[in-house]
Amino acid sequence: MNTAVRQGDLSDLLRNRRSTRVYDPGHVLADEDLARLMRAAQWSPSAGNSQPWAFLVGRRGDETHRRFLPHLSAGNTSWVPHASAVLVSAHQAASGPEDDALTFSDYAMYDLGQSVAMLTVEAELLGLTVHQFAGFGHDAVAREFGVPPHWRVTTALAIGAYGDPRAADPVLAERDERPRVRKPMDDFVFAGSWGAGAGL
Amino acid sequence: MNTAVRQGDLSDLLRNRRSTRVYDPGHVLADEDLARLMRAAQWSPSAGNSQPWAFLVGRRGDETHRRFLPHLSAGNTSWVPHASAVLVSAHQAASGPEDDALTFSDYAMYDLGQSVAMLTVEAELLGLTVHQFAGFGHDAVAREFGVPPHWRVTTALAIGAYGDPRAADPVLAERDERPRVRKPMDDFVFAGSWGAGAGL
Numbered sequence: 448m449n450t451a452v453r454q455g456d457l458s459d460l461l462r463n464r465r466s467t468r469v470y471d472p473g474h475v476l477a478d479e480d481l482a483r484l485m486r487a488a489q490w491s492p493s494a495g496n497s498q499p500w501a502f503l504v505g506r507r508g509d510e511t512h513r514r515f516l517p518h519l520s521a522g523n524t525s526w527v528p529h530a531s532a533v534l535v536s537a538h539q540a541a542s543g544p545e546d547d548a549l550t551f552s553d554y555a556m557y558d559l560g561q562s563v564a565m566l567t568v569e570a571e572l573l574g575l576t577v578h579q580f581a582g583f584g585h586d587a588v589a590r591e592f593g594v595p596p597h598w599r600v601t602t603a604l605a606i607g608a609y610g611d612p613r614a615a616d617p618v619l620a621e622r623d624e625r626p627r628v629r630k631p632m633d634d635f636v637f638a639g640s641w642g643a644g645a646g647l
Numbered sequence: 648m649n650t651a652v653r654q655g656d657l658s659d660l661l662r663n664r665r666s667t668r669v670y671d672p673g674h675v676l677a678d679e680d681l682a683r684l685m686r687a688a689q690w691s692p693s694a695g696n697s698q699p700w701a702f703l704v705g706r707r708g709d710e711t712h713r714r715f716l717p718h719l720s721a722g723n724t725s726w727v728p729h730a731s732a733v734l735v736s737a738h739q740a741a742s743g744p745e746d747d748a749l750t751f752s753d754y755a756m757y758d759l760g761q762s763v764a765m766l767t768v769e770a771e772l773l774g775l776t777v778h779q780f781a782g783f784g785h786d787a788v789a790r791e792f793g794v795p796p797h798w799r800v801t802t803a804l805a806i807g808a809y810g811d812p813r814a815a816d817p818v819l820a821e822r823d824e825r826p827r828v829r830k831p832m833d834d835f836v837f838a839g840s841w842g843a844g845a846g847l
Binding site: 452456458460461464466478481485486488489494496498501502510511538559561562564567568572592593595598627628632637639641645647 | 781
């Protein structure tokens with residue numbers, strides 16, 4: 448496993464991104480910043496411009512946020528509530544009944560992933576950060592908010608400002624300090640045939 | 648449909664990105680730039696750090712590129728070959744036979760999408776651009792390059808430098824000039840319940 452990227456080998460924008468568990472519990476996500484994040488998702492590319500994504504937005508203290516929190520899995524209750532906002536992401540999983548329904552795309556889940564990544568990049572540019580998680584009651588959240596059957600609740604996103612590790616729960620701070628690791632490049636970048644490392 | 652984002656409402660980085668069909672046919676993708684793009688993919692987040700992505704890389708003129716081109720669908724033969732590189736993306740679609748196989752993740756396709764989006768952002772930062780497409784023989788490409796059954800060929804990525812529309816095929820140049828359109832924000836950003844626009 449690789450444990451670091453040297454400065455200059457990747458943009459600082461992507462090199463410095465991390466999925467933190469330490470948020471600034473006093474940060475409030477402004478309307479304007481939230482709108483920018485959602486525009487980043489909106490202008491993401493998708494198969495045939497199908498735009499098969501949707502988001503439910505709750506900001507700390509509002510009704511959507513309050514109704515989402517009870518569905519968190521136990522492991523996520525210690526950090527998610529401190530983030531400034533939680534978004535529930537969904538992708539279109541089948542054709543819908545509406546006359547104007549988009550044609551279902553086999554790439555809906557892939558395109559939702561892209562859209563969330565673009566939102567994440569915009570967050571970093573704003574000095575904010577995004578930590579995605581799947582540990583919550585997907586079916587219960589779909590019922591709670593009336594998600595129709597041809598849409599699938601997929602992930603949730605904790606969004607906020609990076610917090611001060613010294614002021615955080617030591618268990619969460621320690622997790623944030625662990626080195627980030629990835630597979631070596633030759634394990635997933637191939638040339639000529641599958642499994643033959645490109646030697647980059 | 649929205650047809651534009653005003654400057655200042657979204658980072659220039661994401662606002663200026665587009666899926667071009669007009670590449671500079673003389674641009675050569677340097678090893679160092681390719682390595683940066685793949686590091687962007689490598690350091691993308693994924694469910695439980697599963698990293699369920701892989702890429703086959705062909706650069707214009709090399710053997711992998713030459714073997715990929717015959718699998719293009721008819722509509723893509725006019726522009727894809729001009730790009731400096733074509734990457735085939737794949738995601739892990741089931742558990743593998745290897746002892747060290749990653750646990751299969753339900754989020755593999757979503758995470759591959761994220762990884763490609765991060766690569767796309769790095770490309771824009773380098774003055775390059777990425778246009779993804781699905782119009783190629785997926786099964787034939789899997790056979791050609793020996794992709795194992797627990798991996799699924801997903802998309803391909805044309806990567807290169809933006810070209811000069813005046814020097815390009817007028818049909819391709821015209822497509823590049825069409826306005827980009829997206830659904831209005833209230834059609835996919837909800838609060839309180841599904842379908843209730845958040846009013847951003």
